[in-house]
Amino acid sequence: MWAKAGDTxxxxxxxxxxxxxxxxxFVGSEGFPSSYKANSRCTWRITVPEGKVVTLNFRLFxxxxxxxxxxxxxxxxSDHSAVGKKxxxxxxxFRPGNLISSSNAMMLEMVTDGETQSSGFVAFxxxxxxxxxxxxxxxxxxxxxxxxxxxxxDGKYPLGVSCSWLITVGPDEVIQVKFDKFVVExxxxxxxxxxxxxxxxxxxxxRLIGKFCGDQTPEPIVTSSNELLVQFVSDYSVPLDGFLASxxxxxxxxxxxxxxxxxxxxxxxxxxxPVATVKPTIPTTTAPPPPTKPPRRNNPRTRGENQRVTPxxxxxxxxxxxxxxxxxxxxxxxxxxxxxxxxxxxxTGQVTSMAPGPRGTLxxxxxxxxxxKAGRLTITQAxxxxxxxxxxxxxxxxxxxxxGNYIIMGQVDEExxxxxxxxxxxxxxxxxHQKLLMNISKQPC
Numbered sequence: 001m002w003a004k005a006g007d008t009x010x011x012x013x014x015x016x017x018x019x020x021x022x023x024x025x026f027v028g029s030e031g032f033p034s035s036y037k038a039n040s041r042c043t044w045r046i047t048v049p050e051g052k053v054v055t056l057n058f059r060l061f062x063x064x065x066x067x068x069x070x071x072x073x074x075x076x077x078s079d080h081s082a083v084g085k086k087x088x089x090x091x092x093x094f095r096p097g098n099l100i101s102s103s104n105a106m107m108l109e110m111v112t113d114g115e116t117q118s119s120g121f122v123a124f125x126x127x128x129x130x131x132x133x134x135x136x137x138x139x140x141x142x143x144x145x146x147x148x149x150x151x152x153x154d155g156k157y158p159l160g161v162s163c164s165w166l167i168t169v170g171p172d173e174v175i176q177v178k179f180d181k182f183v184v185e186x187x188x189x190x191x192x193x194x195x196x197x198x199x200x201x202x203x204x205x206x207r208l209i210g211k212f213c214g215d216q217t218p219e220p221i222v223t224s225s226n227e228l229l230v231q232f233v234s235d236y237s238v239p240l241d242g243f244l245a246s247x248x249x250x251x252x253x254x255x256x257x258x259x260x261x262x263x264x265x266x267x268x269x270x271x272x273x274p275v276a277t278v279k280p281t282i283p284t285t286t287a288p289p290p291p292t293k294p295p296r297r298n299n300p301r302t303r304g305e306n307q308r309v310t311p312x313x314x315x316x317x318x319x320x321x322x323x324x325x326x327x328x329x330x331x332x333x334x335x336x337x338x339x340x341x342x343x344x345x346x347x348t349g350q351v352t353s354m355a356p357g358p359r360g361t362l363x364x365x366x367x368x369x370x371x372x373k374a375g376r377l378t379i380t381q382a383x384x385x386x387x388x389x390x391x392x393x394x395x396x397x398x399x400x401x402x403x404g405n406y407i408i409m410g411q412v413d414e415e416x417x418x419x420x421x422x423x424x425x426x427x428x429x430x431x432x433h434q435k436l437l438m439n440i441s442k443q444p445c
Contacts, residue, residue: 016042029120036120048127054106065092098162136163149242156239169249183241186214330397339425341445343409344375378416390418398426
């Protein structure tokens with residue numbers, strides 16, 4: 001629906017749900033760009049002409065952030081039904097990548113609770129040809145071939161793309177895919193950038209063979225039929241080299257299929273929750289802090305995270321537990337170059353929160369500016385930026401200030417968390433350091 005403002009400007013009025021039947025158009029949260037309403041449930045059903053699919057591109061996105069999208073969220077489905085064809089659940093302020101339905105229909109459902117209203121979302125939808133796009137994807141009917149991310153091997157894959165390849169071979173054959181190279185943004189749930197394989201033509205969970213991300217090359221996969229749908233999705237940050245894979249047809253029954261596998265090519269460390277949701281307990285004689293916002297809705301893997309942990313402070317009546325490994329004088333070791341070479345991770349970022357950890361440690365949450373060297377460090381999404389969690393062996397060594405920007409170098413523990421030993425290299429970060437770190441990152445240690 002469109003409203004007239006003055007004589008020259010037409011602006012869309014976004015309502016709570018509705019049926020959108022068109023070749024293209026905009027869809028947005030009720031009242032956008034004003035804040036959406038509390039305690040609401042809105043459903044939009046998009047229909048494009050028969051024989052085409054719906055491509056959805058988010059222009060703006062701002063919903064209440066939560067690591068599990070339990071409070072305010074947007075569900076997107078590859079049909080007008082909410083059964084078995086969910087393309088994702090989204091919240092926070094990080095725009096999802098392009099989404100493509102498997103038919104000429106798509107459904108969006110937005111749910112909000114009674115607190116923390118934001119501006120919502122606006123997205124553009126259009127009808128496109130199945131398994132085709134401007135830069136990647138397509139139909140493949142030869143008995144063997146290659147699939148690769150856009151720009152391979154000359155550059156990193158683009159931000160915000162969705163590519164679909166439909167591979168079809170003879171009726172008595174199955175398809176085997178082997179990866180030659182694989183470097184896709186890592187995440188324990190493969191929420192951000194990923195490649196997924198489906199038996200048949202539809203992105204149905206029951207037909208999912210595997211979903212992969214990270215830098216560990218997936219094992220070869222084999223379909224159970226003569227059709228394979230491959231979908232690659234990237235979001236709007238951290239573009240990497242991508243992948244190159246080759247496929248070939250095999251006689252049916254020559255190798256057991258891998259149907260039902262949910263394997264994900266991610267770092268082998270155990271899953272680490274990005275941000276703590278329970279404040280550490282320290283001795284105090286004052287009233288305990290109020291509880292964190294309780295979960296109200298169940299939700300598996302989804303994007304969005306911006307929970308904050310408020311540092312607990314001593315009340316002065318009891319001393320903090322002492323950490324014997326902390327030196328009386330804290331001094332930084334080495335230079336930028338030697339610290340870069342000896343560290344497993346090198347990042348620049350802003351300190352967003354600090355909280356006491358076990359045995360005299362300090363848990364520091366960092367909003368990432370840039371990762372020059374990541375190693376096994378777990379990097380997660382928090383709002384519009386990526387974030388990491390670091391554990392310092394000493395509460396005041398190195399010395400951080402909330403809101404400050406720093407160069408931080410350190411090691412990574414078995415759970416993927418960054419660790420800072422006494423003497424780890426840290427320094428206040430300024431813009432000229434960007435070029436220095438870039439130059440060092442290109443040099444051999």
